[in-house]
Amino acid sequence: MPEPMTSLPLVPASAAGLPRWMRWLRWLRWVGLLLLCAAYLQGGLFKLADFPGAVAEMRHFGLNPPVPLAIATIVLELGACAMILLGWRRWLGALALAAFTAGATFIANRFWEAPPEARFMMTNAFFEHLGLAGGFLLVAWHDLRERATRHG
Template sequence: MGEATHGLIDGARHAFVSPGVHWLALLLLCSAYLQGAFDKLRDFGGAVAEMRRFGLAPAAPWAVAVIGLELAASGLILSGWHRWLGALMLAAFTVAANFMAGRFWTAPKAQRGPMTNTFFEHWGLAGGFMLVAWHDLGGHLGV
């Protein structure tokens, strides 16, 4: 690579590899869970009904547990305190919820396409949280 390319890479690295960008990336990764928790708090009856739809009983304690998990795990991730734990909590929650809510293989054919896409997007989120935990626990590739 030429000197200009190295300068461009160094400039991009300096601008992108910063605590602010890191925290923003974590916030974006947690955003669906924060939004979900706040929505459930605003409409607790709807949250309870959602738990019932997934066969979770008693539904109200399950709704409280989900709200608590989404807020607590996101808080751990964003604060940096036991970030790995929060990340693994949201990864496990995402996988479990995916099998409860994203069962595309049981859906009518017309709904399968969008549901399949959402199912695999959630696998991507779980993988992102696993990478956060991996990194926080000291994982590195030496690249």
């Protein structure tokens, strides 16, 4: 059974005590979450718009069976982003994207196997994606901590 939403999911509970002139900051959190999710929203929508391309991407990385994995990737990217942005089990959506990002970076950015001319860019991409996964872990931690505070 879904948990009831007692307040707007986009507004952090901590914003209630802010002075009026600082209340605009409550939206800063949501914009940050939107930016964190931007690559997954774009990726999911592009895969949805070009499903044969999404299947080809799965084949390119040697992932089988490619069609179900392409569907699962689209559902994960868009569904987890919706959970994060709407505040419904945000922690779960964030953990899902953290795990997906960490796993995908070990598949797509294996810099240690890259030729020397590609190694620098792949190394950067690898560690950027680890940082993104860390950002999602922080979102999950913050959401779980906020829930614990609200529920005693």
